[in-house]
Amino acid sequence: MGLRNIGKTLSADKKEIDTERLCERFQQYGFLKLGEIRCRERVKVAGEIKRMRIKPRSGIPAVEVAISDGTGEVTVIFSGRRNIPGIDHGRCIMIDGVPHRDGAQIVMLNPAYTLLA
């Protein structure tokens, strides 16, 4: 138990540093914050790519990308392909689409995207 708590505090420290970094980075653009997102309304948001999940379903592959701007996290799904040039770890993208809730996460399906940096 003790070990896990120590682990939690230590990882929380890194998380804080990362959150701060992301907040600073996205303040300049002035988009809607991911933490304030509302479902089923068209939004323009931006975030840094934290994770990519490749779903190699036979026939219809998909790429799931988790983006974060420090205030929250959104999962973006691009279906029909397994990789998109420019969509890579650490890249910043702007997303234009309609979010919906799927379980614990907020998901946007095939939105329009713009590479920012």
Place this chain on the structure above:
Amino acid sequence: MLVRGCTTDMALSPSALKRFFIGKPIASSQDQHHRLSKKIALPVFASDAISSTAYATEEILIVFLSLAAVGLSAFDNLVPISVLVIFLLIIVVSSYRQTIYAYPNGGGSYIVARENLGKHPSLVAGASMLIDYILTVAVSVSAGVAAIVSAFSSLAPHRVTLCVGFILIVTLANLRGLKESGALFAPPTYLYIVSLASLIVVGLYKVYFKDLGPIDHSGEVAQELLSGQKTLTIFFFLKAFSSGAVALTGIEAVADGVPAFEKPEAKNASKTLMWMAVVLGSSFLGLSILAQKLQPLKDHEGNIKVTVLAQMAEQVYGGRNIFFYVTQFATFGILILAANTAYADFPRLSSIIAKDNYLPRQLANRGDRLVFSNGVIFLGLAASALVIAFGGIVNALIPLYAVGVFTGFTLSQFGMLVRHRKLKEPGWQVRAFFSGVGSLTTLAVAGTVVVVKFTDGAWIPAVIIPSMMLIFVTINRHYVRVRSFLKIEEGYVAPRHTHLVVVLVGSVNKGVLQAVKYAESLRPDRLLALSVVGSTEAGAKLDADWAKHNMTVDLEMINDQFRDITDSIMTRINQLDDEASDDIITVIIPEFVTSLRSQWLHNQSALSIKARLLYRPNTVVTSVPIVIK
């Protein structure tokens, strides 16, 4: 797999070494229980008690001569003290006779106290006896080495090394499963009894009929001891008495081992006990009378290297001849055997206490040779530590010794008193009276030892026994807590979990493919491969490889800005865990297994991930090994 490979490849592997020293493993069904006749039982059980005559007289003299500095009047007080000790012996023995009849299955202090007095007194008895057994080894081996050093004075500087060496030998012998075999025990014990008898008879004959005078002492230390002029105070008298009382150590062995006797067990055990008491009492008294006449000297710092027994043997036999050496070797032999009896008792008692959940369960495990190996090893280590700490000097260990013995005696006899009062068998009043007197007397002795020798070292058991009780209770509380936690309550059904399986992937290789195939065979509700990638290129490479091998499992790549793989994985697993409330997570780690030599080159990150995941609830960690030949 790994271990088997090693044994066939390398001749000197750990298990081959173990086989060499310990011997071939014995099957449980081959366990044999020998029954002992009285003639054999006497040496087996009495060696501990009788061997204490080798140093008891000496310890009394040391108190008088060296600590009290009373000079020659020491020798006048020797016999009265001995008579008192023998009186104590008679009380304790008559009390133990009843224990033998009451507990034909073996009634050590711990068991008697547990049955009659309850938990805490039994723990005190248990702790006292365990400490006592450790001290029996330390004291007996030290005294045995002292006997050898007396004969060969050039060995004196190696005293501690010799002690530790003999402890090691006895430990190894016991790990091999040296049974209390009469063939081994009988000769040294009877040889010692005969050589003591001959020393006393010849000595007293020469003293009374051939005018054999006191030993001539030269040397500063001896002169200083002889010139002591102080008057004997009651404090030092009690101190000398409590030193002499160590002669009683080991008496409980017969009562512990009743089941080992031939039928009728109790009757034979009781007769053996009487014989032991007679031998012990008469030789102790004889040695004290002889010492009064011959006036051997000994100081408490060990400046005089020759033991009292050796000094007397030299004087009686007129020099260092064959009789002298036989006496010394017989003394050494019985003392080593006395140490050996503790090796039978300590593991047995600790296993009983462990079965009652007051000591780690490992102490109740039997090893290759059907002995309680862990207990034997622990005893060897503890005794060696004591010998090293006290420089192998008997006199320094004695104050620690008597406390435990007499605490054990007291509780055992008090337990018998309670039992008599409860059962009220015919004639119980008389027996209860004996037990009562016995317990009060031994309690008085235990108290005296603690008080008069507190600063000499009696404080050590006085501190250790309560702390051992605390350890017992803490261990017990843990076991009870675990058991109540694991207990199946009425109507309990193991919960159904959503199963999430995460395969950790570094790069795509054969081991990873096997691990993913294995993961699929588990048919989890959710399955994904997780990889921490350091750079965009690494991610692209992994993605390409994943596609190339037509993997059908989702591959999730995390980018870590802080290059901490373990931490990233832990964070992600926590997130995945939060997505469902009832899930159980299996983390599959593909691992390379190579030889012991090169194993450390692999799996360092796997090791740290495993260590972190071990404490995570609802998390299963599975290693999928790929053995590299």
